[in-house]
Amino acid sequence: DTGVSQNPRHKITKRGQNVTFRCDPISEHNRLYWYRQTLGQGPEFLTYFQNEAQLEKSRLLSDRFSAERPKGSFSTLEIQRTEQGDSAMYLCASSLAGRASGNQETQYFGPGTRLLVL
Amino acid sequence: RKEVEQDPGPFNVPEGATVAFNCTYSNSASQSFFWYRQDCRKEPKLLMSVYSSGNEDGRFTAQLNRASQYISLLIRDSKLSDSATYLCVVNMPGGGNKLTFGTGTQLKVEL
Numbered sequence: 001d002t003g004v005s006q007n008p009r010h011k012i013t014k015r016g017q018n019v020t021f022r023c024d025p026i027s028e029h030n031r032l033y034w035y036r037q038t039l040g041q042g043p044e045f046l047t048y049f050q051n052e053a054q055l056e057k058s059r060l061l062s063d064r065f066s067a068e069r070p071k072g073s074f075s076t077l078e079i080q081r082t083e084q085g086d087s088a089m090y091l092c093a094s095s096l097a098g099r100a101s102g103n104q105e106t107q108y109f110g111p112g113t114r115l116l117v118l
Numbered sequence: 119r120k121e122v123e124q125d126p127g128p129f130n131v132p133e134g135a136t137v138a139f140n141c142t143y144s145n146s147a148s149q150s151f152f153w154y155r156q157d158c159r160k161e162p163k164l165l166m167s168v169y170s171s172g173n174e175d176g177r178f179t180a181q182l183n184r185a186s187q188y189i190s191l192l193i194r195d196s197k198l199s200d201s202a203t204y205l206c207v208v209n210m211p212g213g214g215n216k217l218t219f220g221t222g223t224q225l226k227v228e229l
Contacts (some may be wrong), residue, residue, distance in 0.1 A: 033216065040126070042219030043162065056216065076122050091161060097215065105215055109161040 002026060004110035006092050012116045013082055020078045021113045025094030032075050033093040033107060034067055036060065043091055049075060050097065082117045087113050119144050124206050124220035128200050131227055139223045141189045141206030150209040151182055153191050155202045156222065162205055165191075196227045 005024045013019050025032050030051050032058075035043035046065070047057045051072040064082075069075040079086055093107040131137050143151075151168035166173065168180040168189055174186045179192040189206055203222040210218050 002146070031215070035217075040221065042122075042207075042221050043217075045216040045218065047220070048216060095215065106164055106167075107217060111161050 002102055004094050004108055006090075006110040006113050008113060009111060010114050010116075012118065014118050015084060016081055018078065018080045019082060019115065020025045020076055021090055021092075021115075023075045023077070023092030023094075023110055025073070025075070025092070026096075026108055029094035029096050029108075030072070031095045031105075031107075032069055033095070034075070034077050035091040035093065037089045037091055038087075038111070046077075050106075082115075087115055087117045092097045120151075120220075121210065121218045121221040122206055122208050124223050126223060127222040128226050131196055131197060131225070133196060133227055133229055135227075136192065136194045137196055137225065138193075139191045139204055139206070139225075141191075141220055143187050143189070143206075143208045143218075145208070145210055146184075146187060147211040148187075148208045149211055151180075151189050152207040152217070153178075153180055154191075154205040154207050154219075156205055157202050162219075165207055166206070170191075193225075196225075196226050198229070201225055201227045217221060 007022045033048040037043040049069040064080045067077045068076040089112040091112045092110045095105045095107045133220045154162040154164045155167040168182045172181045175195045181190045203224050205222045206220040
């Protein structure tokens with residue numbers, strides 16, 4: 001499978017615990033995005049990377065959240081001291097940005113990690 | 119006002135019907151537009167990009183009206199397999215191509 005992969009697919013944790021999610025983008029995609037989706041809502045942008053550089057973070061991303069993409073390939077999203085309000089689906093997407101794609105670059109989404117904080 | 123607004127539905131239509139979804143966006147400087155499809159408990163998948171001249175892909179037609187900041191999706195001859203949530207998506211200006219999603223419109227195609 002050459003699509004975007006995410007692990008784990010499901011995570012149940014107790015309030016106050018730390019969790020880490022991993023995203024493996026499509027090979028050679030230089031941009032990687034994290035989104036969060038709650039029930040009945042569309043995905044909301046959290047942050048994105050161009051290669052290894054984190055270029056933008058949403059105001060939704062509190063200081064308990066940190067994301068990395070150390071070698072410009074896979075990315076991790078860590079949530080510290082989880083709260084019940086963090087329960088959501090965390091989606092990763094990747095794209096190939098370049099002159100040819102312009103503004104119509106397509107983002108391909110992974111299957112998501114569904115987090116439940118008890 | 120939400121940045122991207124859609125009627126959440128559900129739209130319940132019989133198989134073979136034609137159904138249209140509308141979406142409005144707030145930022146007139148938005149640069150690109152998409153419709154994504156999302157099945158229950160699955161990830162969003164790109165259905166089609168939306169171009170200023172309008173575009174068609176089989177039974178699906180997308181239109182963009184920049185003056186009214188309005189996007190539409192028309193599905194003709196709907197199939198049971200079209201049942202899903204359709205997300206209107208806009209690329210807000212500011213770089214990075216971060217996507218802003220509407221809440222989605224749920225479609226149920228019935229026998």
